[in-house]
Amino acid sequence: MSFFKGQFANVVEWEEFRDDMIFWKWTNREIKKGSKLIIRPGQDAIFLFNGKIEGIFRDEGEYDIESQIIPFLSTLKGFKFGFNTGMRAEVLFINTKEFTVKWGTKNAINIPTLGLPGGLPIRANGTFNFKVGDYITLIDKVAGIKNTYLVDDVKLRITSTLDQLLMKWITKEGKDMFNLQANAFDISKGIKEDLDMMVLNDGINITGFNVMSFNYPEEIQEMINKNASHSMIGDVGKYQQVSMVDGIASGKVKGGGTASDMAGMMMGMNIAKEMIENVNKTKETSNEAKPNFCPNCGEKTGAGNFCGNCGEKLI
Structure with a gap:
């Protein structure tokens, strides 16, 4: 009988392993007496019988199925191999990595x-x-x-x-x-x-x-980059004016498509709004700074920047 010992044995392992494979099923084969289960690093093995989970094995290594696996299976723990008797089951190998x-x-x-x-x-x-x-x-x-x-x-x-x-x-x-x-x-x-x-x-x-x-889109990205650069310039108001003139003169704002045209219009309106606000702030600051009476001679001041009586500079 020793001549026949293990001749039907097989190895249950992940035969078609690939790094991009999440699971692989060892199936449609009979497990014979003396068969081995091999679990490699990063793998879990799940024994299935009639579509139900019989056991999950997580530790890597080589195992004798008859003595080290079957005793832990739910409904097959009492299974006995004969000379021509095998166990038809499925083994699902899971890749455990992220x-x-x-x-x-x-x-x-x-x-x-x-x-x-x-x-x-x-x-x-x-x-x-x-x-x-x-x-x-x-x-x-x-x-x-x-x-x-x-x-x-x-x-x-x-x-x-x-x-x-x-x-x-x-x-x-x-x-x-x-x-x-x-x-x-x-x-x-x-x-x-x-x-x-x-x-x-x-x-x-x-x-x-x-x-x-x-x-x-490229046209919109250029506008975003230029708009973002405004905050890096000391005189923002002046830079906005130069930027607008440059864009109109170079023609870069034309022909970009509806989305880029509309985006440009939106940015342009925002810039124009900021320019008007800057001008108004300047006027307000200028008006607030001019005194109503000359600090030197006391004469009432007019619209000019110098006193009409003594010539004192008012601003």
Whole structure:
């Protein structure tokens, strides 16, 4: 009999391992006497019988199935191997690591913006992280009908809803459409919570979501950059006047499309408003500074900047 010993034995292991594979199912084969289970680092093995979980094994190593695995299975702990008797079961191998996935909007998202009838076209990109959190739910909703599950399967589902979620959280609480990066943390946090609820029913947990950058059309980005640079100039009023004249003379404000034209108009109106306010402040300051009577001779002052009686400078 020693000649036949172990001739039907097999090795139960993750045979088609890939870094982007979330789980892989060892199936449609009979486990024979003397078979081994191999669990590698970053893997968990789940024994399934008739679609039900019999046991979950998390520690890496090599195990004798008859002596070290079967005694811990729920309904198969009393199973005895015979010479021609094997056990037909499935083993699901789970990748336990946290996956990091890059994402980016394929097309521009037109975010509703006051003064822009077609919305402000914005693109965004970043990363999200996920891992398997609930084995029972994963088996019930996904592994029951699939033999493998890839990162791309999760990414496809996530990215299919990102446009709607980005629009929801960008427009929430009236965020500044021309400075979204300042609100990136709050937007990311809101999207993460929504995504986590969405994939929770598949046994997946979203462990992180990050918006790395928001991208505007080139013409609008140039306007945003120029407008931002105003705060770095000492004489803002003067710089605004020069900037407007420069834009009109160079023709850069023409032909940019409806969105950029409207955005330019909005920025231009804001700049013009600031210029008028600056001029009015200057006049008010000037009027307040001129005395009604000459501090030198006491004569009543007129409209000039010097006293008509003694020539004293009034301003």
